[in-house]
Amino acid sequence: MEKVKIKEYVSLTKTYRFSAGHRLFIKSLSDEENFKIFDTCSNPNGHGHDYSIEVKLTGDIDPETGMIYSLEDLDKIMKLVIEDLDHKRLDIEVPYFENDQPTGENIAKYIWNKIKPSLSDKLIHLKLSETSNSYFEYYEEGNYPYER
Amino acid sequence: MEVVQCANYAILFGFKGVLERMGFKKLLTKKMEFSASHRYWNQEWSEEKNIEVFGKSAGPHGHGHNYNLEVTVEGEVDAETGMIINLYELKSVMTEVLVDFDHKHLNEDNPHFKSLVPTTENIARVIWELLEEKLENNPKCSLYRVRLYETQDLYADYWRK
Numbered sequence: 001m002e003k004v005k006i007k008e009y010v011s012l013t014k015t016y017r018f019s020a021g022h023r024l025f026i027k028s029l030s031d032e033e034n035f036k037i038f039d040t041c042s043n044p045n046g047h048g049h050d051y052s053i054e055v056k057l058t059g060d061i062d063p064e065t066g067m068i069y070s071l072e073d074l075d076k077i078m079k080l081v082i083e084d085l086d087h088k089r090l091d092i093e094v095p096y097f098e099n100d101q102p103t104g105e106n107i108a109k110y111i112w113n114k115i116k117p118s119l120s121d122k123l124i125h126l127k128l129s130e131t132s133n134s135y136f137e138y139y140e141e142g143n144y145p146y147e148r
Numbered sequence: 149m150e151v152v153q154c155a156n157y158a159i160l161f162g163f164k165g166v167l168e169r170m171g172f173k174k175l176l177t178k179k180m181e182f183s184a185s186h187r188y189w190n191q192e193w194s195e196e197k198n199i200e201v202f203g204k205s206a207g208p209h210g211h212g213h214n215y216n217l218e219v220t221v222e223g224e225v226d227a228e229t230g231m232i233i234n235l236y237e238l239k240s241v242m243t244e245v246l247v248d249f250d251h252k253h254l255n256e257d258n259p260h261f262k263s264l265v266p267t268t269e270n271i272a273r274v275i276w277e278l279l280e281e282k283l284e285n286n287p288k289c290s291l292y293r294v295r296l297y298e299t300q301d302l303y304a305d306y307w308r309k
Contacts (some may be wrong), residue, residue, distance in 0.1 A: 008308045010269050015301035061273065064190055065201060066265030072203050
């Protein structure tokens with residue numbers, strides 16, 4: 001009888017936090033039109049959130065270190081990304097968001113693209129929470145069999 | 149399709165909203181907290197290398213966490229009891245497993261970590277193995293996922309299939 005091969009799945013998820021301000025606003029439209037689309041999020045003087053980023057990594061547990069990935073290295077990678085965002089007004093102080101709206105979706109994509117080169121295949125999922133009631137997820141379709 | 153109802157328990161009911169091809173998945177998750185200390189240390193390495201790789205987690209006297217364990221089981225809902233697994237059974241199984249973890253120094257007091265670094269990933273793996281062994285006698289449910297929070301900002305998921 002053929003022996004069924006059992007595979008193990010391990011993932012590690014770490015949360016990082018930053019606080020930032022933003023205003024959702026399309027420059028080519030009037031204040032009224034922007035208000036219709038973005039409601040209070042288009043308030044002229046902006047507003048802020050305490051964001052949290054959940055980074056999910058997967059891979060084999062290294063037999064020597066017992067880890068999927070060094071948490072110290074992950075902290076260093078995330079620190080660099082967060083430095084550019086923390087306590088900033090995103091649509092004014094972060095060049096990337098001068099053109100792209102600093103919505104949760106776009107911030108999640110921005111962070112993903114910043115950290116993906118360093119983490120490569122280990123990075124499988126990113127979750128950005130804007131408030132305790134709304135969060136955004138970013139991951140490659142078909143590459144996320146690790147959720148359970 | 150039967151609807152699983154369960155209220156007033158200090159458990160989290162993980163429906164997950166997953167509509168599987170074969171029908172609804174039925175999951176039950178029970179949480180339990182334990183406190184333990186550990187030290188990241190590979191006996192095969194020099195002190196310098198351990199400190200280089202593990203940083204302050206390699207401190208000689210160890211340090212501790214309040215771990216939160218979430219155990220999810222999968223199975224059919226028994227028509228008579230309305231349960232996937234008797235919660236008292238699950239509670240006693242988890243309690244038995246955690247005897248060697250709660251208020252222990254994992255490297256010193258838990259035989260599984262004599263030569264295995266007690267990282268979150270490895271603790272989750274060991275807990276999975278111990279739980280699976282104990283739940284083998286129960287034909288109606290199987291272990292689905294072990295999620296271990298080391299702090300509220302760090303957790304590992306572990307499962308096999």
